[in-house]
Amino acid sequence: MANLNINIGKLQLKNPVMTASGTFGYGTEFSDFFDISRIGGIFVKGTTLRDRQGNPYPRMVETPSGMLNAVGLQNKGIDYFINHIYPTVKNIDTNIIVNVSGSTIKEYVETAEKLNSLEKIPAIELNISCPNVKEGGMAFGTNCLSAAQVVKVVRRVYKNELIVKLSPNVTDISEIALAVEAEGADSVSLINTLLGMAIDSEKRTPILSTITGGLSGPAVKPIALRMVWEVAQAVKIPVIGMGGIMNAADAIEFMLAGASAIQIGTANFIDPTVSIKVLDGINDYLDRHGYKSVTEIIGALEI
Ligand SMILES: Cc1cc2nc3c(=O)[nH]c(=O)nc-3n(C[C@H](O)[C@H](O)[C@H](O)COP(=O)(O)O)c2cc1C
Numbered sequence: 061m062a063n064l065n066i067n068i069g070k071l072q073l074k075n076p077v078m079t080a081s082g083t084f085g086y087g088t089e090f091s092d093f094f095d096i097s098r099i100g101g102i103f104v105k106g107t108t109l110r111d112r113q114g115n116p117y118p119r120m121v122e123t124p125s126g127m128l129n130a131v132g133l134q135n136k137g138i139d140y141f142i143n144h145i146y147p148t149v150k151n152i153d154t155n156i157i158v159n160v161s162g163s164t165i166k167e168y169v170e171t172a173e174k175l176n177s178l179e180k181i182p183a184i185e186l187n188i189s190c191p192n193v194k195e196g197g198m199a200f201g202t203n204c205l206s207a208a209q210v211v212k213v214v215r216r217v218y219k220n221e222l223i224v225k226l227s228p229n230v231t232d233i234s235e236i237a238l239a240v241e242a243e244g245a246d247s248v249s250l251i252n253t254l255l256g257m258a259i260d261s262e263k264r265t266p267i268l269s270t271i272t273g274g275l276s277g278p279a280v281k282p283i284a285l286r287m288v289w290e291v292a293q294a295v296k297i298p299v300i301g302m303g304g305i306m307n308a309a310d311a312i313e314f315m316l317a318g319a320s321a322i323q324i325g326t327a328n329f330i331d332p333t334v335s336i337k338v339l340d341g342i343n344d345y346l347d348r349h350g351y352k353s354v355t356e357i358i359g360a361l362e363i
Contacts, residue, residue, distance in 0.1 A: 062346035063353040064339075066100065066321050068298045069246035071155060071183050071221045073100035073321055076354055077311065077339045080302050080325030081105055081159035081185060081225075082131065086145050087152060093332040099339065100321060101155035103185055104145075109167040111137040116269040121258045126277030126304070127326060128256050130270040133161050133190070138171045142178065150180040157223070161187040164194055165210050172218040183221035186214055188240075189229070189252040189274075201227035201252075204239040215244035223300065226250040226291070228280075233287045234294035241295045249300035249323065250291060251284045277326040278304040285317055292318020292359060306334070308341020318359040 064075035078101035084090060087102040096102065114134025121128045135141075141158070149156050158181055162168035168186065175181055188201030188210055200206045211224055224240040226233055228251040237248050253274025258267040266272075284303020292299045301319030304326070305311050311322045327334045346354060 062351050068320055069221050075100045075339055076321035077335050078321060078323045079335055080323035083325040083328045086149055088148060090332055094336045097153040099154055099335050101157055103157045103159050105135055106133040106159045106161040106187055107135050107138055107141050108133055108161050109138055109171045118267060118269060121267045126275055126279035128258055128273040128275050130268045130273035138174050146178055155182055157183045157185055159185045159187050161190045165213055168210055169213050169217055172214045176219055183223055185223040185225050185249055187225050189227040199227055201236060202230050204235055207236050208239040208243045211240045211243040211245055221246045223247045223249050225252055227252050228287055229255050234290050237291040237295050241297050247298040251287055251303045254280055278306055280304045285313055288314055288319050289317040308338045311338050311342060312345055315357045316361040320358050
């Protein structure tokens with residue numbers, strides 16, 4: 061059996077398989093299905109400074125090979141997480157990483173600062189796909205300046221591993237990756253959802269209450285793979301890949317393209333045990349190809 065250990069900066073993973081924010085709750089919801097401590101990490105749902113109701117229904121719609129969602133970061137806020145969720149997840153023997161979201165730079169900073177005190181949270185994932193309410197609602201992650209600004213101030217206050225999650229709704233994702241690397245991101249994760257839309261032709265109305273929403277699932281995989289490959293070549297920091305991973309072959313493709321680890325999102329809704337199947341499949345692939353360590357396949361794409 062090959063060695064599956066991976067380091068993402070100072071973050072030590074027992075294997076490269078993790079679950080994506082917003083698709084795996086706080087992890088404990090899945091513990092009836094499998095031993096969740098077997099995976100390398102769990103990215104908990106988007107957490108904001110104050111509680112959020114999320115968007116009105118309908119806020120999810122199935123699409124060919126994917127889904128659109130406009131959940132809108134429904135969560136009870138960081139204080140609730142610290143007081144009620146953290147005590148229930150802190151003893152899970154894997155990396156619990158909090159996805160930090162916000163509407164203003166101040167909100168990101170205050171949320172990240174509060175997480176410093178939690179001994180069992182080794183990292184945060186900064187979700188910069190949120191709209192910047194003070195700048196007309198454009199997502200922070202869609203231009204280099206605002207992406208750099210938010211990372212710069214969070215980096216000043218947050219002392220553990222800082223993973224910055226990139227938005228794919230940009231012209232050149234490598235430029236954004238370079239901008240956040242320059243401001244002190246320890247690693248980048250990508251991709252978040254792609255902006256999409258669904259229409260009910262009979263009613264002549266949009267299906268989602270928010271009109272547009274985020275596309276995920278197998279439909280986005282080729283785009284995600286291309287972006288991971290581009291970013292991995294541009295930056296020196298580790299890259300965590302995601303977007304449409306449904307099985308071990310998909311996960312391996314992301315690692316060959318340069319991802320040091322992967323996250324599984326939408327596939328959890330179809331099969332709650334998918335991450336264990338992906339893990340077993342990676343193991344099998346490494347044995348079949350005679351690799352001693354999973355690190356050997358990172359960026360091993362031959363062109
Ligand atoms: C229902 C749902 C909720 C999500 N919530 C978040 C979130 O709170 N924060 C975040 O950064 N990404 C969120 N995402 C994006 C996923 O973490 C992931 O980046 C994206 O879905 C692509 O991966 P996938 O195709 O494997 O699902 C959400 C995705 C879905 C489908």
